[in-house]
Amino acid sequence: MTDTSHSAPPPMQKAGGNPLTKLLKATEIDTRLLGMLGALLLIWVGFHVYGALFNNGGAFLTPRNLWNLSVQTSSIGIMATGMVLVIVTRNIDLSVGSLIGVTGMAMGILQVDILPNILGIGHWSIWIITTLFGIALGALIGALHGWLIAYRKIPSFIVTLGGLMVWRGMAFIANGGKTISPVDSTFALLGGGPYGAIGSTGSWIVGLLACAGIVFLLISGRAGRRKHDFPLRPLWAEYFLGAVGCGAVIGAVLLVNAYPWPIGIVRAYIRDNGLEADPDTLFISHGFAIPVLILIGVGIVMTILMTRTRFGRYVFAIGGNPEAAALAGINTKMMTTKIFALMGALTGLAAVIASARLNSATNALGTLDELYVIAAAVIGGTSLAGGLGTIYGAILGALVMQSLQSGMVLIGFDASIQRIVVGLVLVLAVYLDNVYNSRRK
């Protein structure tokens, strides 16, 4: 909305002639979001060009790599959405990596050693029971952390640092350090892979639904503003937003559909289904991977939670001024417990994806993930001082982190260089964010 000042027009108005400034003002696009998308684009093109110049062909901007990137981002991205709430309320959770380990291991034992004995191997409900159990276990452990922080007044840094060690140890003890593999075959689909993706037709359906959703949001948003006589965006800006949004969705659909199943999988598919087809010419698209759809679903639900519900409003209020929140009648202790429980539940869900993707549960699953999750949230604009943060920012932050990581693997940087770069980028991102914030004031 536009009327933020009632005194003389601020000098900013002079820039109104610049078409870009005009566009940003009319569409009300967050410049921070644009900055992150720009950085992402820079990273992607940079790795691709580097590959093209020094490694006999760029491998980054290919459907295959971008599809893999999307799958690799899922687990960190899901946890990062929860970390936003934790950091916004001025806490931290260092235990998520270990929590992945222990929930992943518990799910491995449940679906391989326990449920098949009760229900029979390959029973249809095993993956559902296992997934719900993993999420519930994560929520329970998270609630315990939250209770210690809120009601026993132990700093979150200490509680979750303890958790980092305790739950990793538990993950080891749970199965004597042995890896559990393979997992239930339906469960494994949640991790992606050729069978764990929804194919070409499914992707088009998802894409068209998303476009319909974007158009609906624009129309209902405009109607809501008109009802209360709030300033409206110019009509052309609405069309522009709709076109860009739908264009991005359709682009994503085309991209994931351009990545075909590998020849070996196609051969097996033809054999198993008794088809008469030439595996060299049969083109079967991956489409969106299931873990990516889970991430998108989590992102939408968490965005609604944070922006449209009392719970989300209270999270921001506690982050902005805990004392004021308490005086406004908000039960801040219960909120903290719930926030950590939610973080735990999302970690359980991330453990489902991580262990399904590996088709195994290992006690090292998720090691160092806490750092990537925190980095993703912070790069995505979540302020460690509390009170500020967005879900989409955290997911984009996770994508930035993962792009750096897999880009460096792709061009052959070794692990030590990777760590140096990731560390530097984290510090630089927070510095740039500070600069951006102080300029805006």
Place this chain on the structure above:
Amino acid sequence: MSGNPNKGTPLVELRDISIAFGGIKAVDHVTVNLYPGEVVGLLGHNGAGKSTLIKCLSGAYHKDAGQIYINGQQVQINSPRDARKYNIETIYQTLALADNLDAASNLFLGRELVSPAGFLDDTRMEAETRKIMSRLNPNFRKFNVPVSALSGGQRQSVAIARAVYFNAKILIMDEPTAALGPHETQMVAELIQELKAQGLGIFLIEHDIHAVMELCDRAVIMKNGQNIGCVNVNEVTDDDILGMIIAGKKPPQAY
């Protein structure tokens, strides 16, 4: 000849309230009452126990002993939520605003308007905020920025709007004009008169004797957690009140 001019059941009676923090008696057996349509000033040094006493009424602190009566009925106030249930609204000295949220979010904090589906109705909350602000502070335009971007007076008007919007019957104001310029102070004074005329009872914590003489009907003076005495403001001079605050000296008019 002196005495409480009010008759009948008080709107609020804080009876024999005590609260201690680690052995220090912050409030020591204090009894205070408030009638509809009057402004009672609470005066005293810093640390005299004014804010602590009032926080027992607003639900921010738990009293150790004593009773609270609203319209003659004993009530239990254990949280800010309880206080709001009895139409007690508080404007804190710190204003108690979440700086990262906009005016509407602060105004409705803890009492958000929701759609039938249970989602926040931000447009309706903003519309309501615009309505109340047009009455309290017609120049206010900054509806879509965090309150951290507002001036002291604008922040104050958000805090006041929060208390007024929800039909307070009992209003607690903790140094409402401490951060304000002369023009805004005058606005608050006018508002207090208006609310008083509507029949609200107002507890006013104030350091400025001049403001007390102008705004209050009665004044209660506290020292070291104890109630030194109560005076009808029109029967005493500034110096009488100062004497009570500084020396704990009770003038003959006090009761």
